[in-house]
Amino acid sequence: xxxxxxxxxxxxxxxxxxxxxxxxxxxxxxxxxxxxxxxxxxxxxxxxxxxxxxxxxxxxxxxxxxxxxxxxxxxxxxxxxxxxxxxxxxxxxxxxxxxxxxxxxxxxxxxxxxxxxxxxxxxxxxxxxxxxxxxxxxxxxxxxxxxxxxxxxxxxxxxxxxxxxxxxxxxxxxxxxxxxxxxxxxxxxxxxxxxxxxxxxxxxxxxxxxxxxxxxxxxxxxxxxxxxxxxxxxxxxxxxxxxxxxxxxxxxxxxxxxxxxxxxxxxxxxxxxxxxxxxxxxxxxxxxxxxxxxxxxxxxxxxxxxxxxxxxxxxxxxxxxxxxxxxx
Ligand code: AMP
Ligand code: TRP
Numbered sequence: 001x002x003x004x005x006x007x008x009x010x011x012x013x014x015x016x017x018x019x020x021x022x023x024x025x026x027x028x029x030x031x032x033x034x035x036x037x038x039x040x041x042x043x044x045x046x047x048x049x050x051x052x053x054x055x056x057x058x059x060x061x062x063x064x065x066x067x068x069x070x071x072x073x074x075x076x077x078x079x080x081x082x083x084x085x086x087x088x089x090x091x092x093x094x095x096x097x098x099x100x101x102x103x104x105x106x107x108x109x110x111x112x113x114x115x116x117x118x119x120x121x122x123x124x125x126x127x128x129x130x131x132x133x134x135x136x137x138x139x140x141x142x143x144x145x146x147x148x149x150x151x152x153x154x155x156x157x158x159x160x161x162x163x164x165x166x167x168x169x170x171x172x173x174x175x176x177x178x179x180x181x182x183x184x185x186x187x188x189x190x191x192x193x194x195x196x197x198x199x200x201x202x203x204x205x206x207x208x209x210x211x212x213x214x215x216x217x218x219x220x221x222x223x224x225x226x227x228x229x230x231x232x233x234x235x236x237x238x239x240x241x242x243x244x245x246x247x248x249x250x251x252x253x254x255x256x257x258x259x260x261x262x263x264x265x266x267x268x269x270x271x272x273x274x275x276x277x278x279x280x281x282x283x284x285x286x287x288x289x290x291x292x293x294x295x296x297x298x299x300x301x302x303x304x305x306x307x308x309x310x311x312x313x314x315x316x317x318x319x320x321x322x323x324x325x326x327x328x
Pocket of ligand 1: 011019020022149151152197
């Protein structure tokens, strides 16, 4: 294998938001443009069923994420772009790998505990096994680099642990996958608390939001009197300043910080400029999205051909693993 492989994916739970874009997709793009890497990006629909989901929306949500990928500039000529459930080897390898990690290890993961708190009536085997399926996604392609947000680090640690065990016990050659971090690896929530997340109402801006919608969402973000003797490090104002830095640069952030310590920040102006800056970044993405949306035949073809290419690699890995493990 000459080129190093990169694997990443996003759950099929609706369209992408700014957190997904800055924390993940920008990293996908950067690596896809580097000829030193072979990149594989999927929409993780099997992961989507680990929390309550709507069967009438699953296919549409999956397609929407593929559209977002293409709109952001991912190119099927450069990357394999497809859908997880179209390559059944993911679940096959997940079963095999699940024999290498304990139930207790899974139960102690922060992501598992969070989901249990959010959906106490839906603590399923699939939810517990989520990180094992994710390890299988990565190891199936022997990927060594994974562009994901910092919240996914505990899952990558599980993937590394499993890779090490498999290599020691059976002599497989799985690389220990590392995270590829982007500048926007932690995009804060508009609510002033925690990170931007699809599951928290009022926390996110979608890639498909209009300028009016962005303004409306930002107008609800909590602020304060606009001045003080210390710039807040947590909460609504801190989050707004972080978004300013991400979309308008660190100089702009510094200007607001000095205003905060001096004459005071006018939040209506800050929010209005920030909305424009965000929309300017999203506008070309939205235009590109329309083009693909109007050409479903092309999108289906990209998904199908991506699955065929991925399957070839996946089948080879399963064959090797079965041999090394002594299957018939
Ligand atoms: P999810 O929507 O949870 O499947 O996340 C898809 C990708 O986006 C993962 O790589 C996450 O780490 C990343 N991501 C999600 N939310 C954020 C955020 N607020 N900031 C940075 N990255 C994020
Ligand atoms: N767990 C990831 C998330 O929530 C999605 C995901 C599933 C993933 N399998 C993966 C990301 C494999 C990277 C590699 O964002």
